[in-house]
Amino acid sequence: MIKVGIIGATGYAGGELVRILLGHPEVKIIWYGSRSYIGEEYASVYRNMFELVEGRCLDDNLEELAQQADVIFTATPQGYLAGILTKELLAKTKVVDLSADYRIKDVATYEQWYGISHQSMELINEAVYGLCEINREQIKGARLIANPGCYPTCSTLAIYPLAKAGLIEMNTLIIDAKSGTSGAGRGAKVDNLYCEVNESIKAYGVASHRHTPEIEEQLSYASGEAVVLNFTPHLVPMNRGILITAYGTLKEKVSEEEIRSLYEEHYQQEKFVRLLPSGQCPETRWVKGSNYVDVNVKVDSRTNRVIMMGAMDNLVKGAAGQAVQNMNLIFGLPENMGLDLVPMFP
Ligand SMILES: NC(=O)C1=CN([C@@H]2O[C@H](COP(=O)(O)OP(=O)(O)OC[C@H]3O[C@@H](n4cnc5c(N)ncnc54)[C@H](OP(=O)(O)O)[C@@H]3O)[C@@H](O)[C@H]2O)C=CC1
Numbered sequence: 579m580i581k582v583g584i585i586g587a588t589g590y591a592g593g594e595l596v597r598i599l600l601g602h603p604e605v606k607i608i609w610y611g612s613r614s615y616i617g618e619e620y621a622s623v624y625r626n627m628f629e630l631v632e633g634r635c636l637d638d639n640l641e642e643l644a645q646q647a648d649v650i651f652t653a654t655p656q657g658y659l660a661g662i663l664t665k666e667l668l669a670k671t672k673v674v675d676l677s678a679d680y681r682i683k684d685v686a687t688y689e690q691w692y693g694i695s696h697q698s699m700e701l702i703n704e705a706v707y708g709l710c711e712i713n714r715e716q717i718k719g720a721r722l723i724a725n726p727g728c729y730p731t732c733s734t735l736a737i738y739p740l741a742k743a744g745l746i747e748m749n750t751l752i753i754d755a756k757s758g759t760s761g762a763g764r765g766a767k768v769d770n771l772y773c774e775v776n777e778s779i780k781a782y783g784v785a786s787h788r789h790t791p792e793i794e795e796q797l798s799y800a801s802g803e804a805v806v807l808n809f810t811p812h813l814v815p816m817n818r819g820i821l822i823t824a825y826g827t828l829k830e831k832v833s834e835e836e837i838r839s840l841y842e843e844h845y846q847q848e849k850f851v852r853l854l855p856s857g858q859c860p861e862t863r864w865v866k867g868s869n870y871v872d873v874n875v876k877v878d879s880r881t882n883r884v885i886m887m888g889a890m891d892n893l894v895k896g897a898a899g900q901a902v903q904n905m906n907l908i909f910g911l912p913e914n915m916g917l918d919l920v921p922m923f924p
């Protein structure tokens with residue numbers, strides 16, 4: 579059995595890790611890490627875990643945990659892991675980090691967008707960006723995984739085949755995104771109160787959201803050119819789900835059929851990326867609770883733009899599900915082990 583420790587097990591992403599890992603046949607959770615609930619029963623924090631989880635919340639002692647666990651998931655605020663991770667710890671255990679600390683290779687870019695000074699920049703190069711469908715081979719040998727951001731996962735997978743084929747003018751890309759409020763975490767904030775969010779929709783982080791450089795970096799690798807784009811997220815009154823609609827100008831006339839065969843080529847072997855039938859738009863309700871990303875494309879010949887769409891669950895493929903997918907790859911397990919989660923509806 580793989581012994582797993584979770585730091586930040588009491589947050590939304592950590593809670594989802596617990597839910598998924600309880601159904602994983604090769605995993606035993608040995609550490610439910612917390613800051614605010616130390617000593618309390620985990621099942622008293624999340625009562626859906628009543629009679630399912632016996633353990634109590636422990637502190638975030640990474641040194642101690644690294645002695646005991648084969649892999650540690652950190653579902654903690656930005657800057658936390660970078661402040662305590664060392665080469666010595668990585669020699670003892672594997673780490674899958676759900677925060678952004680090791681996602682961006684250029685430390686100055688990270689510091690500028692996150693407003694944090696990076697405390698372990700010597701580890702950035704070692705970290706593998708854990709977008710499984712793209713970086714599968716590097717993930718297999720990794721000790722440190724930078725689990726991708728929720729919006730970047732959905733955006734990159736929806737745009738990747740066209741970017742890789744060099745068919746769009748990359749600097750014309752505009753990504754319009756929407757997220758449910760669980761994306762903002764469990765911490766109390768006025769902006770996320772019921773009355774502030776319900777019956778309303780708003781853009782936020784306009785021209786300044788910290789996922790912008792992460793998406794730009796990944797699409798730059800795909801296209802081989804330095805990408806600068808617009809990314810605008812919106813907060814939607816629903817618990818889970820991310821929807822992205824991206825627009826890009828085509829370099830030449832390409833039919834929708836040709837583009838669809840490109841997507842089929844990229845994703846037909848991919849268990850977790852579903853190319854929808856022509857004309858169907860991805861919807862968050864059809865992926866909720868699952869590790870799927872639904873994608874589709876449409877060509878608007880009037881404007882010569884292609885419209886790329888994606889939907890997924892921010893807490894699953896956007897966080898905990900992808901983290902488990904990474905763990906499976908690291909330990910040589912079938913990539914979908916513990917992840918055959920059927921989307922829930924309604
Ligand atoms: N929510 C989402 O959809 C996604 C989240 N992520 C990333 O996952 C990470 C966790 O996010 P999320 O679950 O939403 O956040 P939450 O606010 O819901 O949870 C944060 C967790 O971190 C713990 N924590 C808070 N401060 C500290 C600290 N200083 N030291 C150690 N632990 C601390 C909290 O413990 P306690 O409550 O016990 O004090 C809690 O368990 C973030 O980096 C986020 O960016 C990534 C993709 C999607």
Ligand SMILES: CC(=O)N[C@@H](CCC(=O)OP(=O)(O)O)C(=O)O
Nearest residue numbers: 676677678727728757758761762
């Ligand atoms: C709705 C909402 O607030 N979403 C969060 C999503 C970010 C997140 O979860 O963080 P990662 O970088 O680890 O993916 C936000 O926009 O900051």
